[in-house]
Amino acid sequence: xxxxxxxxxxxxxxxxxxxxxxxxxxxxxxxxxxxxxxxxxxxxxxxxxxxxxxxxxxxxxxxxxxxxxxxxxxxxxxxxxxxxxxxxxxxxxxxxxxxxxxxxxxxxxxxxxxxxxxxxxxxxxxxxxxxxxxxxxxxxxxxxxxxxx
Numbered sequence: 001x002x003x004x005x006x007x008x009x010x011x012x013x014x015x016x017x018x019x020x021x022x023x024x025x026x027x028x029x030x031x032x033x034x035x036x037x038x039x040x041x042x043x044x045x046x047x048x049x050x051x052x053x054x055x056x057x058x059x060x061x062x063x064x065x066x067x068x069x070x071x072x073x074x075x076x077x078x079x080x081x082x083x084x085x086x087x088x089x090x091x092x093x094x095x096x097x098x099x100x101x102x103x104x105x106x107x108x109x110x111x112x113x114x115x116x117x118x119x120x121x122x123x124x125x126x127x128x129x130x131x132x133x134x135x136x137x138x139x140x141x142x143x144x145x146x147x148x149x
Contacts, residue, residue: 073090085143088141089142091137091138092138095127101121128140
């Protein structure tokens with residue numbers, strides 16, 4: 001819940017990326033000027049100057065309002081509810097999805113002729129498990145890990 005000590009019509013002119021950690025901070029002169037240029041709800045211009053203690057106070061957030069707080073997992077990049085996290089909730093690969101040519105796996109020292117059909121074709125796979133499906137769910141199961149941990 002954000003409390004702005006300014007007219008309601010002016011609140012929409014505030015920047016979207018303001019800190020919201022429960023701190024109170026004064027608005028800078030640029031925003032104070034922008035707020036003075038905004039007509040009031042009844043169409044009249046505000047008169048007088050804003051006091052120096054014009055401030056924005058963030059109180060609580062989604063947790064204080066009783067809403068679910070979702071976090072983003074480092075491994076699978078999906079959002080999850082920490083209350084529903086369990087030991088096999090997250091499926092991910094531990095290595096990258098990349099490609100090699102079949103010729104890389106063939107060696108003249110082991111009897112290869114370097115003339116295998118489709119030897120120049122790129123063979124793509126997950127380097128951790130060998131799966132060729134780029135959308136494979138993952139070979140490792142673990143609990144979700146948040147960026148906040």
